[in-house]
Amino acid sequence: ATTLKIGSAQVSIASIPVVVAIQQKLFEAEGINAEIVDFDGGGPAVQALAGGGIDLCICAGDHAMRLASRGLGGAVLVALLDKHPYSLLAPSGSSASDLAGLRGKAVGITSPGSLTDNTLRFMIRKLGLNPDNDYEIIAAGTGASMRAAIERGSVMAGMFTTPDVQAYMATGKYKFVADFRDLDYMALDLIAVGSWLKSNDATAHAVARAIVKAEKLIQSDPKVVEAAVHERFRTLSPELVTAVAHDAAERSLSHDGRAQEAGFKTALEMLRVADPSVKDLSYSDVVAVRYLP
Amino acid sequence: MSEPAASDEMIPLGEPGGGKAIASGSSLSIWLWRIGLVAVLLLIWEFSAGRLYNEFWSSRPSLIGERFLALVAGGEIWRHLGATVSEALLGLLLGAIAGTPIGIALAKYRRAAEIVDPFVMGLYGLPRVALAPMFILWFGISLLAKVMMSFSMVVFVFILNVTEGIRTVDPDMVDLMRTMRAPKSYILRKVTIPSIVPWLLASLRIGVGLSLVGAVVGELIGANRGLGWYVLRAGGQLDTTGVFTGLLVLMLVAMIANQIIFLIERQVLHWRPATK
Amino acid sequence: MSEPAASDEMIPLGEPGGGKAIASGSSLSIWLWRIGLVAVLLLIWEFSAGRLYNEFWSSRPSLIGERFLALVAGGEIWRHLGATVSEALLGLLLGAIAGTPIGIALAKYRRAAEIVDPFVMGLYGLPRVALAPMFILWFGISLLAKVMMSFSMVVFVFILNVTEGIRTVDPDMVDLMRTMRAPKSYILRKVTIPSIVPWLLASLRIGVGLSLVGAVVGELIGANRGLGWYVLRAGGQLDTTGVFTGLLVLMLVAMIANQIIFLIERQVLHWRPATK
Amino acid sequence: MASRDEIRGAGGAPRILLDNVSVSYATQRGRLLVVDRVSLAVDRAEFVVLVGPSGCGKSTILRAIAGLNAAESGIISVDGKKVDGPPEHIGFMFQRDTLLPWLTVRGNIEVGLELAGVPSAQRTTRIADLLTLLRLSEFHDAYPAQLSGGMRHRVSLGRMLAYQPAVMLMDEPFGALDFQTKAVMGRELLRIWETERRSILFVTHDIEEAVALADRVLVFSPRPARIVAEHRIDLARPRNLQQLRTDPAFTAYTSAIWETLGDGEPVSA
Amino acid sequence: MASRDEIRGAGGAPRILLDNVSVSYATQRGRLLVVDRVSLAVDRAEFVVLVGPSGCGKSTILRAIAGLNAAESGIISVDGKKVDGPPEHIGFMFQRDTLLPWLTVRGNIEVGLELAGVPSAQRTTRIADLLTLLRLSEFHDAYPAQLSGGMRHRVSLGRMLAYQPAVMLMDEPFGALDFQTKAVMGRELLRIWETERRSILFVTHDIEEAVALADRVLVFSPRPARIVAEHRIDLARPRNLQQLRTDPAFTAYTSAIWETLGDGEPVSA
Ligand SMILES: Nc1ncnc2c1ncn2[C@@H]1O[C@H](COP(=O)(O)OP(=O)(O)OP(=O)(O)O)[C@@H](O)[C@H]1O
Ligand SMILES: Nc1ncnc2c1ncn2[C@@H]1O[C@H](COP(=O)(O)OP(=O)(O)OP(=O)(O)O)[C@@H](O)[C@H]1O
């Protein structure tokens, strides 16, 4: 069997379809032995991908665009998450109710140059403000680091993703300042580089088949999703597992592995604002639909 | 400093045959003290958690103990422990094996050393975390990448300590060997290396911590096992008990390593009279 | 080892008055060598990039130089450089100021040291990266947090090196001082501290690298400026030129720090005869 | 200079008293008895010389008096106080010169002055005087590594003299000096001792030196050190070291000491 | 034992030759001239003793011959070869004992045997013999820190003898020894020297020792060292050190040397 190393930029729900594919032996059925490797953020993961340390990456679509733009032939093999994964949360006592209300305050992103950074800057610009002068954008990490930054008052609000969003909201001590999770966005996908696709054509087809099968299964069987959520987020309470599984299946996970055109457009627009060196790409430059079943 | 003699070897005995007896008695009491200290700290922690501050941030010794036992019982711990310890150990050993001769060479060939010295320091000044991508690129996502990460922290400690240590070697001892036309390798073996044993031991001690840090950083950049990975994943999921459990195991590893170095030190430096 | 005398002080001169002249001549040639070495490396890099391997991974010296000049011209560099240097420098100084006395205390009070020693090592073994949330919680996202991160790396180097260094102090010198009933502080000042100067210098050298690593790790967990932050952002955007530019500046910082320590060493250890 | 003497009081008790003192070292091969029930008393202003075979335990006795080694049994007291750590007003010249290598000659001598509490204003002239006495004026700013063996020993001596101790323990202080220098140093030592009435315990292997300097010469057996003979030297003071060599009384003393020393160990081993 | 001697050839040229040699040290205060145009020759199987005031430059001369210090001008050669780094078959006993503190007495002596290329099978008996000669058998497994000053010097001597050098440079080797031990060591040294015809350059401050041992005594001036006198000692060999002391020729030699030494520096400084 072919062994595949699949990098995960961070532990996020985007990996649920991959976990389902592993748990439900969908990869096995294709003669593939898959293993997930966790990274501390998208940067290292995509660099490992480009360097050949991993075969595939559960990474932001941005990275596929950057790779494509820099001539490395990055491509979205299967879409995993169709919606933007982040929300901006603040303690419920905060005076700000929207992004504009945070003007002059410190806002936490996960790391510089990341999706949270780009999104926030884009949204601030849309308000006609300058992200560098009107806000203090601070890289505060994920998980416990971000929570510590908020509790310490170092940042007034922070970018959170599933399942932290559900967990924080469940405490009743937080509120949404901005929820980007309804935004169509080419958020997280299974990404490969061109050279890998070229030399692993059959495997690429097989992976796409397995993942799409998993995505279908997710839509039809909540138990499967819960099992995968539990595997990935071991410390969540059963209620939260259910809530997260439901939210994910319902709202954000891709149904068919095909990246949405609208999401691609938004993502590219945002990226090019943050990083003008990225070329104007077309959908087909980045998304490799031909592997999808 | 008011008592004229400690219970160290080479120092006259206060009472006949007193030396050994005191030593073994005190090693027991030292362990009692250590255990007592731990117990008190744990009790304070256990009972202040949730009272003096939010339990989320500190977890509780009882929860950590429970998790630890679960990890041991489930056998999961060995996977993580094995990964991290082998990464750190290999990094440490490689660092010592490569760093010591480089340090010696830098101390011996002054001219060459002066030329490359700034570059060595420059390389050393590079933050490994930021180099993570390069490591992945060069060494892949393998044991090797983590070992090299660990190595890249440790090797400089050996280089810098050994270089400085060699400058403290008694020039007369070297001169004496030279008059007997001792080959360089002989001088190295009989004078230089024994002279820098304290420097090597200090490097090992410093290296233990750094090799663990290196292994954890290595796991941070791409892994699916290891104590660092465990801690990081727990941190990412706001599982404080998991974070502390992982840290606890890392602490224990460092402590055991330290104890081993202590035993080596006793073996190797038994000739040395004690300073008071 | 075949030549009877090097051009060091304290060694008889080969020719009358030769010592000084040679020394200054060679310091120039050392710089020429260094510059030549850099030039050769840069040329190889420049011309192999894009030929032998993908330029994406290595950028090019010319691009890096361009970026560097742009950063300097735009003044942006000072914000990052200032942040990182002040974090690292404060961490290093605090580490030295706290670590040295702790190391001395651990060496002097053997019993107490034996009890706490494993705990010190245990703390040292904790990966700082994993402690990031604690640092944010305790020190916020401020200069302090990064300084403490840097400090927490450096302080152990001083503790461990100083503890080991004190054990190498000549017991006779201490005994002699004791016969004259010198106060402990006097012995410390006149015997202990001067004896461990090489250990302090080695710690400083090791500390330079670690304090930079600490500062960068600190910037990684919460910052909006600093060289670490800059490198990280560039890495996140796959901007290799940016990564290398940031690393280049970090290297330069480490080199300059090393040169400063070298000058200090010459000042402080000029009494020491050279070992060959 | 007299002030330091006064604080010490002037009782008639011996300044140094060893009562049945034994000292052992712990070694890999068990306890090594080095000093075996030695009793001795040194009066104020007495100059006592210890002689004995190499390795017999002379240095160990001095270390025990200075409170650096603990006695295994017996009692040591200095100025009536039981020794338990270094006693007051003791100056010790180790067998091996223990100069601080990072201090210049001047700096090393200054250590003695500082610890004697000499105010810094007076130090410069005291140091200059001592350097002249030691014939090292030219080398005041040299580091120990730049000195010859004999010069280092002289600096050691200078440091001890700078401290102005009431009790001087001197372990082969002139061993590395040529006869001329030794004679000068001996004369200076005697001058200081005679004008300031200090107690001196002096180890040497040079019997003529012993007789020339001492009030009393104690001869030790090979290890473990026991006192095998005591010679009271009743030569008039002040002594002229040059002339002594031709004095028949002097030669008689040296021969007597040779005799008792010879008993210690057979010459034809 | 003769084999090492043979490789050296047996030409009639002097073993050690110094021709107009000057040596200086660089110090903070400029160049310090220590050895001033010294010329001397030591024959094969000659025993030459150097005496001179402390700090005059004796150790520096020995170091220069051993190739440890470079001459500023003039030529030094050993066995006809210009010295430029340590020459072959040289044994050097430093003034300060430079034992390796991490090796036992046995280990330190073994260094000499190893460097002389003695096969390990023969080492054990050689070491045992040397320890008996040095009277240190009991201390074979002691570390240097556990020895007295005199014992350490004897181990140093043992290491040099173990190396069986053709040229022995000895810097105050017996300075820390009592008369008895010194006599035994001197006798052994003479025995080895007489049976194996080695060249010895020996520094001492003890004029009687110098006369008792030497073929020639060279007297040096105070720094910078110049040879102020040369005394050929024509006493019959083998010499009985005990009886020499009463030999009038012996006393004549010592007085003569005192005289020339006294010229070097005024006694009443
Ligand atoms: N620190 C030590 N540990 C063990 N044994 C020691 C120690 N110091 C000295 N000894 C032993 O004690 C004995 C006496 O040593 P000491 O230095 O007192 O002799 P000494 O009379 O001063 O000899 P010397 O004239 O050679 O200086 C020696 O046999 C020596 O080996
Ligand atoms: N490394 C050095 N650097 C500078 N000066 C030195 C050095 N070594 C020795 N000297 C100086 O050289 C002179 C001669 O020293 P040397 O050791 O040769 O004397 P020596 O004749 O052996 O004296 P002693 O009998 O006291 O051992 C002294 O004045 C000393 O200060």
Ligand SMILES: [Mg+2]
């Ligand atoms: Mg002694």
Ligand SMILES: [Mg+2]
């Ligand atoms: Mg000398």
